[in-house]
Structures are given as C-alpha cells and as structure tokens.
Amino acid sequence: MRRLRRPQKKDAELDITSFMNLMIVLVPVLLLGMVFSHISVLDIQLPEGGADNPDQKDPPKLLELIIRQDGMALNYPAGVPLKRLANKEQSYDFDGLSLYLQDLKRAFQQKGIEKRDIIILMEPDIDYQTLVTAMDTVRSFRAVVVASDVDAELFPEISLGDAPAAAKAKGAKR
Template sequence: MRRLRRPQKKDAELDITSFMNLMIVLVPVLLLSMVFSHISVLDIQLPEGGADNPDQKDPPKILELILRKDGMALNYPAGVPLKRIANKEEGYDFDGLSLYLQDLKRAFQQKGIEKRDIVILMEPDTDYQTLVTTMDTVRSFRAVVVASPVDAELFPEISLGDAPALPAQAGGKG
C-alpha cells in the first residue's frame, strides 16, 4: 500500500517594505505639521475700578496709552498728558512708541519705580490687528545681549479699556 504524502505547508512571509516606506514619509510630515498648530495666549487684565479707598494714602499711578484714529497719547499718571505720538503716513508709529516706552522704562528704573503695568484705552472701532500690534509693542522690545537678540521686558501686565470721549469743540452753538 502506498502512503500519500501531504505537501508540507510553508510559512508565508510578510512583505512590509511598502508599509515601511509609507511610515518613513508619514512620520516626518506629521512631526512638521505639529509646529504649525501652535497657539499663543496672552493674559490681560481688566482695568481696576475707580473706587477710591480712603485707607490708601498714595493711590498707584497708572500709565495709560490712548489709541485714537489720529495717533496715540501716553498719560502718566492717568489723565496727565505725557507724550503725544502722531500717526505716520502708513499708520500708527509703533517704532516711535517703542523707543519712547524704552526711555520711560529707563527713567522709572532710575527713580526706583518698579512699573510693569499699562492700560491701553481704545476707541470702539479700533482694528483688531492694531490692538494686537500695540500690545506686542508695549509688552517687550527686541534687544541684543551678548551678540544674540532677546525680548526685553517693557510693560507686560496689560489692561484694556475704552478711550474717554473727546471734549466737545468750543464755540459750537451760540
């Protein structure tokens, strides 16, 4: 009698070459796309109310920056004009504002005043990009320390508010 031999089963080999090629391309693409989804958050505070505290002998002096269509005005303390920065032909003079705030910060430090807060007051129709650029300008400036650029601090504690109404023109109705 003859015996039937069954053919031996061979283990199938997996060909994962194409899968490895896909992973080699996909992993760097995913890692690179993570950089573009970074979100920045900037903390701001609401301006403190005008409630006067009778126990407080010397109320804190507030540095104000008022944004208007025709330019910017710095007040220190609040309501006392310090500097008016007119617009340039292309728009607000953020470079001039930054230079003046750097000088002001230096003057505060020389007098021993530790000032880190500023209140930005703007008109209701102020453009969003103008507000963001203003906040970036008053928060810090680019400086070179030991041959490398760094962001030096100006007034990082930012509060927002509405600009006061302009005084009525004199000589209106008579």
C-alpha cells in the same frame, strides 16, 4: 486507486514596504508641523471698577496708552497727556511708541520708580491686530546683549479698557 497529493500551503509573507514608506514620509511631516502650531497665552488684568479704598492716601499713578483711529496717546498719570503719536502712512507708529516707552522706562528707573503696569484703552472700532501689536510693543522690545538678541522688559502687566470719549473740537456747534 490513485491518491492525490495536495501541495502544502506556505505561510503568506506580509509585504509592509508601502506602509514603511508611508511612515518614513509621515513622521517627519508631523514633527515639522508641531513647531508651527505653537500657541502663546498672555495674561492680562482687568481694571478694578469702582473699588475706591478710603485708606489709600496717594493712589498709584497709572500709565495709559489710548488708541484712536487718528493715532495713539500716552498719559501719565492717567488723564495727563505725556506724548501724542500721530499715524504715519495709514498705520500706527509702533516703532516710535517702543522708543518712547524705552526712554520712559529708563527715566522711571533713574527716579527709583518700579513701574511694570500699563493700561491700554481703545476705541470700539479698532481692529484686533492693532491690539495685539500694541500689547507686544508695550510688553517688551528687542535688545542686543552680549552679541545675542533678547527681549527686554518694558511694561509686561497689561490691563485693557475702553477709551474715553474724544474731546470735541473747539468752535464746534453742539
């Protein structure tokens, strides 16, 4: 009788070339994508409501930025007009605001006033991007120090609120 010899089975080799090619492409793409998903958090303080302290003789003077549809206004102390910035070409004058706040910060420092807070008051129909741009503008500005760009501090402690009702025009019927 004849015996059949079965061929011996060889261990199969794993071909991982395609998987390695995928990893070579995927890892750099994922690492580059991490830079674009950076989330920044900005701390803001809400104004304290109705808590008048009778022991406090001289209330602190508040710097206000009021944003309306027709422009922006700076008040210091609260309610006393300091500067009015009208819109230019359908947009707000954030460059002019930044320059004025830089001058104001220098004036405060020369008088020995350490002012770090500002209140941003907005009308209800102001869009979100305007708020973000205003917050970035009042918080800091780009300055060149020893041949490098840095963010110099203006008023980093930001509070938010609703703008007071606009004053009616003179001679308008009630």
